[in-house]
Amino acid sequence: MSNGSTPPEGCAASGPPEGSAASGAPNPQPGEPGPPPRHPAKAEAPGFREPFPAEGLPTVAEARRRILAAAGQPPLAVEELPLAAALGRVLAKPVYAPEDVPAFHRATVDGYAVRSQDLRGIAPGRPVRLQVVGRVLVGRAAAVRVEPGQAVAVPTGGMLPPGADCVVMFEHTTREGSWLLVHRFAGPGDNVIARGEDAAAGLALLTPGRRLGPAELGALAGAGVTRVPVTRPPRVALLLTGDEIVPPERTPAPGQIRDINGVALAAALRQDGAQPLEPVYVPDEPAAFREALRRALQQADLVLISGGSSVGERDLTAQLAAELEPPGVILHGVALKPGKPTLFAMAGRKPVFGLPGNPVSALVVYRLLVRPVVFRWLGLEPPAGPGPRIRARLETALRRPAGREEYVPVALLWRGGEYAARPQPRKSGLITALTGAQGLVHLPMAIDELPAGAEVEVIPW
Ligand SMILES: Nc1nc2c(c(=O)[nH]1)N[C@H]1C(S)=C(S)[C@@H](COP(=O)(O)OP(=O)(O)OC[C@H]3O[C@@H](n4cnc5c(N)ncnc54)[C@H](O)[C@@H]3O)O[C@H]1N2
Numbered sequence: 001m002s003n004g005s006t007p008p009e010g011c012a013a014s015g016p017p018e019g020s021a022a023s024g025a026p027n028p029q030p031g032e033p034g035p036p037p038r039h040p041a042k043a044e045a046p047g048f049r050e051p052f053p054a055e056g057l058p059t060v061a062e063a064r065r066r067i068l069a070a071a072g073q074p075p076l077a078v079e080e081l082p083l084a085a086a087l088g089r090v091l092a093k094p095v096y097a098p099e100d101v102p103a104f105h106r107a108t109v110d111g112y113a114v115r116s117q118d119l120r121g122i123a124p125g126r127p128v129r130l131q132v133v134g135r136v137l138v139g140r141a142a143a144v145r146v147e148p149g150q151a152v153a154v155p156t157g158g159m160l161p162p163g164a165d166c167v168v169m170f171e172h173t174t175r176e177g178s179w180l181l182v183h184r185f186a187g188p189g190d191n192v193i194a195r196g197e198d199a200a201a202g203l204a205l206l207t208p209g210r211r212l213g214p215a216e217l218g219a220l221a222g223a224g225v226t227r228v229p230v231t232r233p234p235r236v237a238l239l240l241t242g243d244e245i246v247p248p249e250r251t252p253a254p255g256q257i258r259d260i261n262g263v264a265l266a267a268a269l270r271q272d273g274a275q276p277l278e279p280v281y282v283p284d285e286p287a288a289f290r291e292a293l294r295r296a297l298q299q300a301d302l303v304l305i306s307g308g309s310s311v312g313e314r315d316l317t318a319q320l321a322a323e324l325e326p327p328g329v330i331l332h333g334v335a336l337k338p339g340k341p342t343l344f345a346m347a348g349r350k351p352v353f354g355l356p357g358n359p360v361s362a363l364v365v366y367r368l369l370v371r372p373v374v375f376r377w378l379g380l381e382p383p384a385g386p387g388p389r390i391r392a393r394l395e396t397a398l399r400r401p402a403g404r405e406e407y408v409p410v411a412l413l414w415r416g417g418e419y420a421a422r423p424q425p426r427k428s429g430l431i432t433a434l435t436g437a438q439g440l441v442h443l444p445m446a447i448d449e450l451p452a453g454a455e456v457e458v459i460p461w
């Protein structure tokens with residue numbers, strides 16, 4: 001919720017350097033005189049405090065640590081779902097295989113089931129001769145036993161007949177009437193999936209904290225587990241603050257804009273497996289804001305407030321967060337672009353985020369700081385390591401803003417056998433900076449500039 005500041009050019013690469021942003025000077029387009037400021041800048045507004053210290057704000061890693069430490073481990077609510085409804089959900093309890101999968105030794109090729117001992121004399125030009133004593137039909141129990149010197153024809157997926165310990169491929173044999181000439185050796189277990197090799201009865205098939213994807217659901221089905229215990233998705237309240245914000249379906253009056261963050265954050269939440277509640281539009285008025293926050297805390301497991309996280313006189317998030325039940329505000333301000341004014345509080349055991357109103361900031365902060373909390377509320381095991389990265393070559397140089405690390409949206413283009421990372425506009429008020437982006441390039445505090453042509457690791461978006 002803006003207190004009427006000039007466009008937040010402090011967030012743009014071409015904007016004034018950190019510290020001078022408080023001048024709030026409008027940024028005219030080239031060749032234009034530039035519009036007069038519609039409102040006083042945040043820095044000039046009555047009641048404006050120097051927003052955030054130039055130094056001493058936590059880094060993203062530090063903020064994430066503090067947020068997760070304060071958030072703790074929530075008690076997870078569990079529900080049981082049929083497999084068809086469980087895609088993307090997180091397993092809440094271990095699932096043990098009720099039976100061996102497969103339940104019988106099974107051929108993986110079309111060929112002949114034999115005893116590998118019988119094949120020991122095979123040499124080039126010296127096949128072993130075995131007697132074919134029958135065949136196995138797929139989907140039927142194997143009736144014939146393989147005795148020394150014998151072979152039984154078996155199809156892919158067919159049961160290995162008793163007595164045999166391997167299968168020789170059809171193409172490594174020749175037939176002479178009821179005799180089989182085997183030209184290539186096969187050892188015990190070759191071309192066979194052993195009973196219980198996919199899942200052994202009584203052992204854990206899947207452990208809790210695993211997101212259920214196609215393979216997990218398939219494994220459960222294969223073991224005859226048709227209902228699974230999964231965590232109930234956290235309910236997340238979305239408060240969209242700002243007198244200027246109207247729902248997307250309304251026509252904005254002069255000075256108003258349509259809500260972007262309600263839809264974008266709800267989509268991010270849904271994509272991650274959480275359950276966003278109906279967005280609530282909150283005016284810049286303390287009593288209404290307080291009431292909206294009270295209801296949100298009643299209804300939801302997590303609360304996201306969009307806008308008003310800065311420190312202008314009408315940026316109410318911090319003021320109202322100060323009234324929350326202990327421990328209250330954990331941090332306000334992160335050395336991050338975009339996303340400096342981020343706020344995190346715990347109202348008792350409920351996490352509350354104050355996200356910057358700028359859509360790119362809101363989504364980047366969601367990705368970096370909110371998602372880890374959502375994942376914990378889903379019961380997801382935190383990923384080991386930094387997560388997957390895409391190697392790319394930077395198309396144009398990037399300079400880090402003073403005092404903040406930056407995450408720059410980039411488009412990835414396949415060029416001459418490698419990806420080129422093309423930086424997108426660095427104005428956090430432009431949602432289209434993200435619409436063509438496939439990832440983020442990180443400029444950590446230790447790097448002031450990445451030259452054009454630098455090899456970078458892109459964080460998938
Ligand atoms: N003098 C200073 N002004 C500003 C500073 C600063 O350091 N000194 N920081 C700038 C930065 S960086 C950001 S980010 C914003 C964050 O401000 P708030 O979190 O208080 O957000 P608002 O002022 O409410 O909104 C910012 C911007 O985003 C628009 N907005 C808000 N909600 C939505 C929504 N749901 N959908 C689409 N757009 C939204 C809002 O109208 C503003 O244009 O502060 C800078 N100012």
Ligand code: MOO
Pocket residue numbers: 008010011336337338339340341356358361428429
């Ligand atoms: O850079 Mo602001 O911090 O756009 O979020």
